[in-house]
Amino acid sequence: MTLLKRPAPFEASGTLLSRRALVTAGGGAAAALALGGFPAPARAALKLDITSGTPQPIPIAITDFIGEGEVGRGVSQVVSADLKRSGLFAPIEPKAFVENITNPDQAPRFQDWRVINAQGLVTGRVTRQGDGRLKAEFRLWDVFAGQQLLGQQYFTQPENWRRVAHIIADAIYERLTGEKGYFDTRIVFIDESGSKERRIKRLAIMDQDGANVTYLTRGDDLVLTPRFSPTSQEITYMSYGRADPRVYLLNIETGQREIVGNFPGMSFSPRFSPDGQRVIMSLQQGGNSNIFVMDLRSKTTTRLTDVAAIDTAPCYSPDGRQICFESDRGGTSQIYIMGADGSGARRISFGNARYSTPVWSPRGDIIAFTRQAEGRFGIGVMKTDGSGERVLTEGYHNEGPTFAPNGRVIMFFRDPAGSAGPQLFTIDVTGYNEQRVPTPSYASDPAWSPLRS
Numbered sequence: 001m002t003l004l005k006r007p008a009p010f011e012a013s014g015t016l017l018s019r020r021a022l023v024t025a026g027g028g029a030a031a032a033l034a035l036g037g038f039p040a041p042a043r044a045a046l047k048l049d050i051t052s053g054t055p056q057p058i059p060i061a062i063t064d065f066i067g068e069g070e071v072g073r074g075v076s077q078v079v080s081a082d083l084k085r086s087g088l089f090a091p092i093e094p095k096a097f098v099e100n101i102t103n104p105d106q107a108p109r110f111q112d113w114r115v116i117n118a119q120g121l122v123t124g125r126v127t128r129q130g131d132g133r134l135k136a137e138f139r140l141w142d143v144f145a146g147q148q149l150l151g152q153q154y155f156t157q158p159e160n161w162r163r164v165a166h167i168i169a170d171a172i173y174e175r176l177t178g179e180k181g182y183f184d185t186r187i188v189f190i191d192e193s194g195s196k197e198r199r200i201k202r203l204a205i206m207d208q209d210g211a212n213v214t215y216l217t218r219g220d221d222l223v224l225t226p227r228f229s230p231t232s233q234e235i236t237y238m239s240y241g242r243a244d245p246r247v248y249l250l251n252i253e254t255g256q257r258e259i260v261g262n263f264p265g266m267s268f269s270p271r272f273s274p275d276g277q278r279v280i281m282s283l284q285q286g287g288n289s290n291i292f293v294m295d296l297r298s299k300t301t302t303r304l305t306d307v308a309a310i311d312t313a314p315c316y317s318p319d320g321r322q323i324c325f326e327s328d329r330g331g332t333s334q335i336y337i338m339g340a341d342g343s344g345a346r347r348i349s350f351g352n353a354r355y356s357t358p359v360w361s362p363r364g365d366i367i368a369f370t371r372q373a374e375g376r377f378g379i380g381v382m383k384t385d386g387s388g389e390r391v392l393t394e395g396y397h398n399e400g401p402t403f404a405p406n407g408r409v410i411m412f413f414r415d416p417a418g419s420a421g422p423q424l425f426t427i428d429v430t431g432y433n434e435q436r437v438p439t440p441s442y443a444s445d446p447a448w449s450p451l452r453s
Contacts, residue, residue: 046119046142046149048088048177050408054432057090058176060120061113061143063101064094068126068134071161075126075136078165081209082183083172085426086409087433092118104139113143120149122172126161133157136164140172150175162211170451182404183208186449187411188226188235188252191215192421192442199421203237205252208404208448210438216250225269228449231276235447236260238270247281249296261294261301269313274320280304282312282325291325291342304342315359316340317384324348324358324367324384335369337384348386357400360384363407366429370399370412379412381429392431397422402448411437413444 048058062080065072083089098112104123113121124138133155140150152171154164163184170181191204191213203216203223217223222240229235233253238245247260247270260270266284273280277296282289290305291314305311309329316323324337330347333354338345349355353373360367364384371378371391377398380391392410396417401410408429415422421442427434437443 050177054430057088058119059090059092059117061092061118062122065124065126072126075165078162079169082169087428110143110146118143138168180406182406184452188447189443190445213440225445227271227447229272229276230274230450236270236279271315273316280314313357317360318362318364324360326356359401361403361407362405368401368410392427393434400445402446404448405451411446
């Protein structure tokens with residue numbers, strides 16, 4: 001094995017490690033692994049086209065990572081599960097494997113993998129270093145071209161092996177699709193337990209695959225609409241205590257909480273601006289609610305709408321120049337877009353339905369929404385000018401869409417008629433690959449984090 005670049009050692013602390021620390025700890029790229037005679041080519045024969053239609057999943061073989069027993073197997077299993085959940089990859093059952101990989105530093109017998117129709121192959125190893133850290137290495141192979149496409153290694157503390165697995169899955173996803181992955185992310189949501197008459201709602205956070213659930217509040221107060229900061233380890237959310245609803249900021253690394261501001265009346269639907277420096281929300285005054293934005297540094301508040309209607313659920317465009325929001329100023333709940341300063345509001349939804357909870361895609365090209373018509377709730381998307389509306393999934397009660405950071409997948413919650421409580425689901429923006437996300441109890445109001453830095 002030729003080591004082209006070796007990351008400097010680092011000492012991890014706590015559970016919230018940066019991707020940079022896991023990968024390099026020195027500001028450089030991840031260490032690349034290559035075998036003599038099998039260089040990583042500039043252009044790979046194996047690549048998945050996800051720009052049109054419904055792509056055919058790539059058959060891929062992911063072998064158990066050599067070394068460290070259950071941890072090595074666990075890494076390969078998490079990588080396999082991540083890629084399978086995306087709907088873009090079809091991991092092959094290990095019992096079909098012909099070759100038993102015992103040394104990932106040797107080129108595989110490609111013919112053995114061609115006969116089981118594997119187009120991609122992932123091999124790897126996990127070893128414990130003298131200082132107690134784990135080193136995880138992997139290689140991605142193009143089976144039919146007989147070439148190594150990617151090889152990297154990572155260092156971390158043993159308890160963070162799952163996160164390394166997510167980062168490996170992201171690297172494979174990006175190499176084969178050309179898009180950033182979304183597996184090294186987290187979801188903040190409302191955990192719901194107890195009967196519907198005495199429901200306890202707690203703020204919770206977990207990995208995007210449902211692992212590592214942590215509770216951020218105890219359930220003493222009702223909590224709603226958590227949202228991630230795009231630039232820091234903070235979330236904003238609403239809390240109903242003994243007084244009127246308040247908007248809070250919570251640092252999920254330190255646990256420190258602060259009130260965004262004391263406003264007259266009730267506040268709703270807080271969300272960060274793309275630069276993380278402002279929080280936009282709606283404030284109720286009398287029978288109306290309007291949209292306000294607060295600068296988190298100066299604590300100054302600016303009113304953006306002033307109409308005799310209900311304006312709520314504001315969300316910035318990724319460039320921060322526009323805001324989409326929900327309003328009944330035209331008689332029914334519809335989606336509008338305006339400038340970031342509140343100017344030029346215009347309606348963009350015109351279907352025979354009520355539209356709510358709009359959220360802008362990280363790519364900037366579409367807006368997701370909840371659509372209610374004839375007792376059915378749909379999760380859909382439309383272009384930012386209102387054209388190209390598509391309903392991705394329908395049911396008795398679907399609500400609260402949130403985008404993965406690459407804009408490819410939407411998470412939402414569903415609370416069907418007669419059910420004991422809501423559950424989380426994901427669906428591809430093309431409208432296929434709907435899957436339930438496992439949670440310890442009932443769950444609602446999901447919000448997807450950015451890709452962890």
